[in-house]
Amino acid sequence: MNPGKKAQLALPGPLLLVGAGKMGGALLNGWLRLGLDPSLIYVVDPQPSFELKTDLRDRGIALNPASMVQPKVVLLAVKPQILSGALKAVALHVDKDTLVISILAGATLGALDAGLPSRTAIIRTMPNTPAAIGRGVTVMIANAEVSPEQRALASQLMEAVGDVAWIGDEALMDAVTAVSGSGPAYVFFLAEALARAGVKAGLPPELAAQLASATVAGAGELMHRTGTVPETLRKNVTSPGGTTAAALEILMAPDGLEWLLTAAVKAATERSRELGKG
Known part of the structure; x- marks a missing residue:
């Protein structure tokens, strides 16, 4: 930093x-x-x-x-x-x-x-x-x-x-590309998916898009300004038995968000290696 x-x-x-x-x-x-x-x-x-x-x-x-x-x-x-x-x-x-x-x-x-x-x-x-x-x-x-x-x-x-x-x-550059080089697209897609989920929950599309984009941007800015690790920030907004905890049970399941991101980063890393070979 x-x-x-x-x-x-x-x-x-x-x-x-x-x-x-x-x-x-x-x-x-x-x-x-x-x-x-x-x-x-x-x-x-x-x-x-x-x-x-x-x-x-x-x-x-x-x-x-x-x-x-x-x-x-x-x-x-x-x-x-x-x-x-x-x-x-x-x-x-x-x-x-x-x-x-x-x-x-x-x-x-x-x-x-x-x-x-x-x-x-x-x-x-x-x-x-x-x-x-x-x-x-x-x-x-x-x-x-x-x-x-x-x-x-x-x-x-x-x-x-x-x-x-x-x-x-230098061998680490392929994983670097997968995490930070391609990473902004993953975050943008998160905002897209969150907005679509909001629409399915009953929100008007414009409001869902506004809430999703502002939430993702604000959360990123909070990490940036405070320097607090993501795990701590997550725990700070998760009350036992509350709404956030209910959602995280899904996202943190064995086949949840971490599994998906691990698979995505692996795919991007392998593609980077292929491109590097010309």
């Missing part, structure tokens, strides 16, 4: 952002909020929208420049399907002092290394979509070429959109 105000972001040199879609754009906005000098940022995007062109121009950020000062950081935020071509283009701007950070799902350190100059410092990350509002979580792993200073810099860059956690075993 990163409580309190984040420090102003400073770089040892230019940063090249390759891909300014939803996640790349969220990172860019986070860096600018932390005071990063726009003149230090280059953006390369193969198909920039009119809105992106206008936004970058207004902020004084170079888009698809014909030339650039050698970047100290290259952050890859393109679609995994064009990784090979992106690495070929990026390799021209990578030297022994460049840190390459990837947010591409399924792109292993080995796959990244194969397309870059020998002994490039590489960090693979897995952020998630709440990064768009600065409430994401990013899991990171570095190769052996990354220095302590580069590791600290990468943490600072990714903390611009939320929390950061480091792992030492």
Whole structure:
């Protein structure tokens, strides 16, 4: 967790952002909020929208420049399907002092290394979509070429959109993808299912949707602000013999919600492994 105000972001040199879609754009906005000098940022995007062109121009950020000062950081935020071509283009701007950070799902350190100059410092990350509002979580792993200073810099860059956690075993990235990368969709579906259950219990659809969305969002915010573990929060709102206890008897049954989530995370983990094999 990163409580309190984040420090102003400073770089040892230019940063090249390759891909300014939803996640790349969220990172860019986070860096600018932390005071990063726009003149230090280059953006390369193969198909920039009119809105992106206008936004970058207004902020004084170079888009698809014909030339650039050698970047100290290259952050890859393109679609995994064009990784090979992106690495070929990026390799021209990578030297022994460049840190390459990837947010591409399924792109292993080995796959990244194969397309870059020998002994490039590489960090693979897995952020998630709440990064768009600065409430994401990013899991990171570095190769052996990354220095302590580069590791600290990468943490600072990714903390611009939320929390950061480091792992030492890349094999864990598939489970990370299944839990946090895909996890927001599970929560959204929970809100959908809760609303539908409310309708079946007799609530008007609009009210059921409002109650479900506000309840899921509020519960998440309560966890975030208090820092209290979910188990404690659950127990705090469960009176013996009450309505919540009656519902939890169903959800906590052997074939209940935990069983379903375990099966879902297992399926997502296995799919992530398959995608990583290309």
